[in-house]
Amino acid sequence: MIDWVAQIGARTISKIAATGRAGLMLFGAIFALPQLKNIRLTIQQIYVVGVQSLLIIIVSGLFIGMVMALQGYTILVDYGAEGSLGPMVALSLLRELGPVVTALLFAGRAGSALTAEIGLMKATEQLSSLEMMAVDPLRRVVAPRFWAGMISMPMLALIFSAVGILGGHFVGVDWLGVDAGSYWSIMQATVDWNEDVVNGIIKSVVFATVVTWIAIFKGYDAIPTSEGISKATTETVVFSSLAVLGLDFVLTAIMFGIE
Amino acid sequence: MDNLVTIKNMTFKRGSRTIYNDISLNVPRGKITAVMGPSGIGKTTLLKLIGGQLTPDSGTVEFNGKNVHAISRNQLFELRRDMSMLFQSGALFTDISVFDNVAFPLREHTHLSESVIKSLVALKLQAVGLRGAANLMPSELSGGMARRAALARAIALDPKLIMFDEPFAGQDPISMGVLVKLIRALNDSLGVTSIVVTHDVTEVLTIADYVYILAEQKIIGEGTPEQIQQSESDLVQQFLQGKADGPVPFHFSAPDLSEQLLGASS
Numbered sequence: 001m002i003d004w005v006a007q008i009g010a011r012t013i014s015k016i017a018a019t020g021r022a023g024l025m026l027f028g029a030i031f032a033l034p035q036l037k038n039i040r041l042t043i044q045q046i047y048v049v050g051v052q053s054l055l056i057i058i059v060s061g062l063f064i065g066m067v068m069a070l071q072g073y074t075i076l077v078d079y080g081a082e083g084s085l086g087p088m089v090a091l092s093l094l095r096e097l098g099p100v101v102t103a104l105l106f107a108g109r110a111g112s113a114l115t116a117e118i119g120l121m122k123a124t125e126q127l128s129s130l131e132m133m134a135v136d137p138l139r140r141v142v143a144p145r146f147w148a149g150m151i152s153m154p155m156l157a158l159i160f161s162a163v164g165i166l167g168g169h170f171v172g173v174d175w176l177g178v179d180a181g182s183y184w185s186i187m188q189a190t191v192d193w194n195e196d197v198v199n200g201i202i203k204s205v206v207f208a209t210v211v212t213w214i215a216i217f218k219g220y221d222a223i224p225t226s227e228g229i230s231k232a233t234t235e236t237v238v239f240s241s242l243a244v245l246g247l248d249f250v251l252t253a254i255m256f257g258i259e
Numbered sequence: 260m261d262n263l264v265t266i267k268n269m270t271f272k273r274g275s276r277t278i279y280n281d282i283s284l285n286v287p288r289g290k291i292t293a294v295m296g297p298s299g300i301g302k303t304t305l306l307k308l309i310g311g312q313l314t315p316d317s318g319t320v321e322f323n324g325k326n327v328h329a330i331s332r333n334q335l336f337e338l339r340r341d342m343s344m345l346f347q348s349g350a351l352f353t354d355i356s357v358f359d360n361v362a363f364p365l366r367e368h369t370h371l372s373e374s375v376i377k378s379l380v381a382l383k384l385q386a387v388g389l390r391g392a393a394n395l396m397p398s399e400l401s402g403g404m405a406r407r408a409a410l411a412r413a414i415a416l417d418p419k420l421i422m423f424d425e426p427f428a429g430q431d432p433i434s435m436g437v438l439v440k441l442i443r444a445l446n447d448s449l450g451v452t453s454i455v456v457t458h459d460v461t462e463v464l465t466i467a468d469y470v471y472i473l474a475e476q477k478i479i480g481e482g483t484p485e486q487i488q489q490s491e492s493d494l495v496q497q498f499l500q501g502k503a504d505g506p507v508p509f510h511f512s513a514p515d516l517s518e519q520l521l522g523a524s525s
Contacts, residue, residue, distance in 0.1 A: 125348050134340045
């Protein structure tokens with residue numbers, strides 16, 4: 001019984017210590033703003049986590065927009081409201097699916113890669129060698145990746161939504177015959193810049209912070225063995241996905257909740 | 260004697276396990292000091308304690324007269340510019356070429372022009388015999404070459420101290436010979452102080468000026484290679500001669516075999 005209590009205590013202390021380390025790392029990464037010298041590193045990371053994620057984001061956005069138009073049309077047409085297909089697709093994408101699905105895809109595509117890369121740098125003593133060369137790994141490795149994630153993900157979410165709206169147009173207008181004028185004009189009249197677009201961007205920024213933070217911390221804190229890195233990579237995807245879905249509910253309640 | 264590194268009454272624990280119990284040692288300036296001992300007794304840990312990557316539970320570690328663990332992070336980073344470490348794996352950055360790896364500390368810590376850096380890197384690589392491999396990626400190097408490239412990076416900023424972590428582990432006889440020659444030659448020509456952590460007795464005794472043997476959380480023997488070889492300690496002799504059994508038992512501590520087997524069958 002005492003052993004059991006001691007085990008719970010040890011695990012609790014270990015979790016609190018890990019949270020503390022993660023907090024310190026986030027603090028260090030935020031305040032280690034990319035120096036002029038390291039801007040090149042941040043741009044390089046934007047290419048790795050952002051540009052190289054474009055394909056999966058564009059293809060997913062296109063198909064999700066197409067499926068939404070197809071599903072939406074079959075429901076709206078019964079009420080003669082197929083003209084509202086445009087705003088339905090746009091609002092769903094800008095408010096919810098754009099930020100959330102992008103964050104989930106980003107966690108799977110870029111987050112896991114960040115964890116594995118940093119974990120392997122730790123396992124091969126590259127992080128230790130940086131420290132011994134008097135180069136702060138937080139500034140050199142963590143900060144460029146953190147800021148690259150923060151910059152890339154909101155952009156990817158906007159691209160996802162834009163491509164999704166085009167996908168909806170292909171299916172709704174070009175295939176199912178919804179009037180192009182009503183698709184675009186009702187969308188233009190309905191979508192509010194602050195309430196829909198800006199709130200979606202805010203969601204993306206929050207998700208970007210959480211996903212990138214988890215990914216980098218899990219790599220930095222990984223046990224430097226093949227099993228440890230594998231576990232850290234899995235945890236990045238699982239924890240990021242759960243955090244994104246949970247936070248999405250909280251943010252939606254704050255932004256669009258019933259007053 | 261003038262010492263570059265001085266460790267006084269240092270105790271270090273990992274959790275409840277004591278790695279070092281009140282040890283003291285000195286590393287004389289300009290000499291090669293070998294630290295030997297069986298695997299897993301914390302030789303690499305000792306280097307990390309000297310480099311300030313780990314903090315002792317008690318005692319002090321001084322480098323060039325400064326207590327490594329009583330200074331700020333910025334001061335520690337300043338201090339580390341005078342020391343370098345050759346990691347067991349080499350720890351080369353795998354996404355950049357050998358040239359860029361060696362140029363890395365120069366680009367980080369100096370404002371030298373690219374042409375000067377190019378010349379310096381060529382000289383450092385020449386010193387380790389890898390000038391022709393400058394444009395290769397670390398994945399294209401053999402284990403021995405990777406360690407030599409890492410050595411070129413370690414001497415890029417002309418440090419006062421180079422710490423070698425198991426430099427001979429897993430090397431073929433030729434690579435080992437090359438590394439032994441390089442460590443001695445670099446020590447003599449650059450006037451640096453070297454700490455070589457290893458369990459390769461034969462190789463290190465040929466180049467070391469002073470030797471410490473660690474076991475059972477403390478220093479069990481020290482002296483010049485000649486003094487060490489003549490040591491009367493059974494533990495030291497077991498280590499030097501590579502005897503399978505002795506004061507360090509062959510069997511890890513376990514209950515009596517017959518008791519265990521009979522207990523299992525009953």
